[in-house]
Amino acid sequence: MDETSEGAFCMACNGCATSTRLDFEFSMAFQPIYDAVDERVWGYEALVRGLSGEGAFQVLSQVSPEQKYRFDQDCRVKAIELASRLFPEGEDLKLSINFMPNAVYEPAACLRATLLAAARCSFPTSSIMFEFTENEEIADTGHLTNIITEYRKHGFTTAIDDFGAGHAGLGLLVEFQPDLIKIDMKLVRGVDGSPARQAVIGGIVGIAEDLGMTVLAEGIESEAEFLFLKARGIRLFQGYWFAKPEFEKLPRLRFGVVPDIGAVA
Numbered sequence: 318m319d320e321t322s323e324g325a326f327c328m329a330c331n332g333c334a335t336s337t338r339l340d341f342e343f344s345m346a347f348q349p350i351y352d353a354v355d356e357r358v359w360g361y362e363a364l365v366r367g368l369s370g371e372g373a374f375q376v377l378s379q380v381s382p383e384q385k386y387r388f389d390q391d392c393r394v395k396a397i398e399l400a401s402r403l404f405p406e407g408e409d410l411k412l413s414i415n416f417m418p419n420a421v422y423e424p425a426a427c428l429r430a431t432l433l434a435a436a437r438c439s440f441p442t443s444s445i446m447f448e449f450t451e452n453e454e455i456a457d458t459g460h461l462t463n464i465i466t467e468y469r470k471h472g473f474t475t476a477i478d479d480f481g482a483g484h485a486g487l488g489l490l491v492e493f494q495p496d497l498i499k500i501d502m503k504l505v506r507g508v509d510g511s512p513a514r515q516a517v518i519g520g521i522v523g524i525a526e527d528l529g530m531t532v533l534a535e536g537i538e539s540e541a542e543f544l545f546l547k548a549r550g551i552r553l554f555q556g557y558w559f560a561k562p563e564f565e566k567l568p569r570l571r572f573g574v575v576p577d578i579g580a581v582a
Contacts, residue, residue, distance in 0.1 A: 337381065337383040337387065338384075339384055339387055339388060339391060341376075343365055343366065343367055343368065343376050343392075344366055344368055344395065344399070344564070344565055345364060345365060345366060345395055345399050345564075346363075346366045346370070346562035346563055346566075347361040347362065347364070347399075347400075347403070347562060347563060347565075347566065348361060348555060348560060348561070348562040349361055349555070349559060349560050349567070349568060349570060350362060350411070350413065350533065350553055351554045351555070351570065353547045353552055354552050358570065359410070359411060359553055360410050360411025360412060360444075361400070361404075361410065361411075361412060361567060362413040362414075362415075362555065363395075363396035363399070363400065363412060363413065364562050365377070370564045389417050390430045392414065392415070392416075393416065393430065393434065394430055394431070394434040396414045397412065397414075397435055397438055397440050397445070398434065398438055399565060400412040400440065401440045403565075403566070403567050404444075409444075410444065411445070411446045411474065412440070412446065413446045413448055413476070414446070414448065415448045415449075416447050416449055416450075417450070424464045424467035424468070425467055428468070431445075432471065442471050442473055443473075446473065446474035446476055446497070447468055447473055447475055447476070448476045448477070449464070449478065449495075450478035450479055458489065459492075461489075462492060462493045465493055465495060474497065475495040475496050476496060476497040476498065476499055476533070477495050477498045477499065478535075479501045480499055480500050480501055480521070481500055481501045481503070481504045481517070481521065482503055487524075490524065490528065494528045494530055496530060496531065497530060497531045497532070497533055497553075498521070498525055498530055498531075498532055498533070499534075499555075500532060500533070500534045500535065500551075501535070501536070502535050502536020503536075504517060504518055505518075505534050505535065505536050505546070505556075506536065506538070506542070508542055508545055508546065509541040509542055509544075509545040515545075518534075518549065519549060522551060531552060531553060532551050532552065532553070533551070534551050534553070534554050534555070535554075535555045535556060536555070536556045536557075537554050537555065537556030537559065538556055538558050540558065542556075543558060558571070559571065
């Protein structure tokens with residue numbers, strides 16, 4: 318489908334038709350997610366950056382309320398376009414994309430640009446994971462449930478980001494169960510020496526197992542944190558100890574970060 322047709326298709330969505338276009342440009346950095354069971358890179362999270370590598374805060378501070386929907390849509394397209402060029406052929410990798418639930422007005426309509434970008438770039442929808450993150454409280458959990466239900470119809474993986482911090486807590490799991498939960502770095506930091514953190518994370522791991530969800534620990538910054546959480550049954554990991562995000566590149570895991578593995582593309 319050409320750009321003209323894609324634009325017309327997107328404009329069929331009311332949110333896209335009425336939102337203000339962005340008056341700035343941005344790109345993405347990528348950070349690996351490590352699978353400690355298969356001892357391989359499981360996927361990469363796309364993190365918004367300015368064109369000169371400026372951090373997410375500087376980009377997000379430019380987004381006006383009227384541009385929120387458009388920004389959310391454009392981030393998805395940019396992440397898919399870059400990943401389709403960067404991901405090695407034949408590798409079973411996930412692309413993790415953040416989205417703001419309160420920027421999604423009608424789940425099916427708001428997926429159109431995403432599906433068109435995936436088709437245009439020959440990027441399988443089964444390789445896409447959506448992390449929902451929102452600094453503000455999600456007032457309508459029914460709406461979020463509808464979003465997740467619609468996304469699963471198209472083969473997307475769904476995840477709660479920053480679980481255990483802010484509004485992303487146990488109450489959300491009562492209403493719906495995503496495929497994956499990412500334990501917030503504030504709970505992870507120093508967990509190897511903190512009985513309180515160990516107890517809380519142990520509870521989260523147990524709940525996730527009962528509900529059939531995978532757990533990812535984010536913000537890993539030391540070998541001690543990694544080894545402790547791995548021994549407690551957590552499979553997926555992300556953090557500076559493995560690799561820092563790199564602008565428009567797929568970073569390699571630090572050499573020797575995992576015994577007998579070395580650097581992984």
